[in-house]
Amino acid sequence: MLSLRQARTTAAAAAALPVETLTLEAAIGRTLARDVAAAFEIPHASTSAMDGWAVRGPGPWRIVPTSPEHPGEPLPALGPGEAVAVLTGSVIPGDVDSVLRTEHAHSAADLPADSPTADDRSGQGLLSAQPDTPDTQPGRNIRPAGVEAQLGDRLLSAGSIITPVRAALLAVAGTDEVDVVRRAGVALVLTGSEVITSGRPDPGQVRDVFGVALPDMLREAGAEVIAQERIHDDAQQMDEALAAASSASRPADLIIITGGTAHSRADHLRPALHRAGAATLVDSVEMRPGHPVVLARLPRGTYVLGLPGNPLAGFAALAAVGHPLLAALHGEAQAEAAEMSAAIAGEDFTGPRSGERLVPARQTFSGILAAGHDRAHMMRGIAEADVFAVVPAGGVGAGERVDVLPVPGGGAVRGVNARRRTP
Structure with a gap:
């Protein structure tokens, strides 16, 4: 019998499954198989952080008559003492000193006729900053190229789960496809001669809970249920279920058996594993509920996780031993600590x-x-x-x-x- 920590360490020692390449959208929820580095600076150009005016030199500034329709529109080069309207995200030429927010600036047209900055007759108009605004400080309201990441910076490490926001980060970095670990294919074998799937149970019968809940639980843990079978408490049926799941056209990476993990005459999992030549990795865990959980590996490499038949015990065993096993199969970093x-x-x-x-x-x-x-x-x-x-x-x-x-x-x-x- 193992301690809970020992059982989790054993489960987490499973080797990761093979790698496949997916688009970013399809890879959400998967585990990265390799580090991803920045292919260019992020952002890849210096841009304006505000709507307003790009200015060069001290003010007041002559307004260059152009009005960008969108942030991607190129801006003209500025001479000393000139300003041009910009939008948030506009690419800033290298000769710009800062960006003056719209609300921190006023043009000559906004000023009284006797204002000292209202006497420009060039036709371009003058732009002035409000007193005490910090926007005239060099670099103000400009997002420098590479401020978030430099070329070659590691953005995500192998073993990371690709969440939606992480996929968005990779999109910003220009990534279209990533290498991820394949989903674990799980075959469910639901045992119990007394288990019924619908209606009110008679004395001596119980309703099935695992068939209702386990498929979605496993999908949430990143796995894919590829087969599901119900069998009676019968030794031959147990042997046949193990053989079928591990030798199908798509063999299961993991077979989950519900019930049959104890030592009574109606419990057939342990003898079936012995007959199949399986290596027992976990034979009960010193925890309650979930004590009689079993983890084994068949000769062809398929794992077998036996969950106790009582509902709370079975779900506790899945959390305690099943989750680190699936984390390891999916190549997650620190699989032993999965979810803890x-x-x-x-x-x-x-x-x-x-x-x-x-x-x-x-x-x-x-x-x-x-x-x-x-x-x-x-x-x-x-x-x-x-x-x-x-x-x-x-x-x-x-x-x-x-x-x-x-x-x-x-x-x-x-x-x-x-x-x-x-x-």
Whole structure:
């Protein structure tokens, strides 16, 4: 049996999947396979930060009669003591000293006839700055070329998730395509002779929860569900399901089995893995719920993740072991720490006698609060929870630091893993 940290470290040791090249739009939600550097300076030209007047030398300035229709329109070169109207984003010639905001300037036409700056008769008109404006300082309201990035600067590192704003950064840098890690293809095998998919269960029956929730949870974690099968608690069906998923025309990178992970006569996963020649990587974790989670690798390289059949236990095991495994398969940096963060306990959390306890909890301004209904078979607590509070032996007191994992498909995941795009 492994500790939670050991299990996550083991799962995070999986090698990343192959690389493919995608457009920026298609790559959102994927993991970068290689660093991306700036192909040119950002911005690639000096531009105006304001609508107003580009000026050269001390004022007042003679107005050059031109009126740009759009920021990309080239501006004329300025002589000493000249000004030209500019728009935000206009390319600034190298001889310009600063940009005077529209609201900080006035032209001769705006002044009384006896004003000392209103006697220009050249036909060009004069422009003056309001007293005490800082806009006449050299470089004022000009965005210099390369102020954000120089040629060759690393913009994003391999292992970074391409979020929408990161895709926008790469677009600014002129990137059209990126190399990303392929999505993990997941085959779901849902077990349980007592499980029904619709209607009211009779005594001895239960409704399916994993078939409803897992596909979307896995998509949010960046994976692609490529097959889904339901089997009874039967040894032969388990053998056949493992063989089919790992040898299909598109073999699964990961097979997720729900249920069958314990040691009763109705639990067939461990014997089936042994018969298939699998290497067991994680055989139970010292945590509650989710203790009987199993992680193995088949001879052909396909991973098998066995989730306990109780709903809360299964989802806790997915967060604890499944997420770092998927992060590693997707090439994410620091896969061992995938999704784990720290928070402040808003109340006392009782710890287990040993190992760790995963408690469905809500994030509030007062700190992390238990959501209740936290037995392995229950759903109400996790349905209201954002995170699992990872409570060590000895517990955590109010105001103390506590590690948290996002609940798969919960509110916290919507904020973090919604970076993923469904296939």
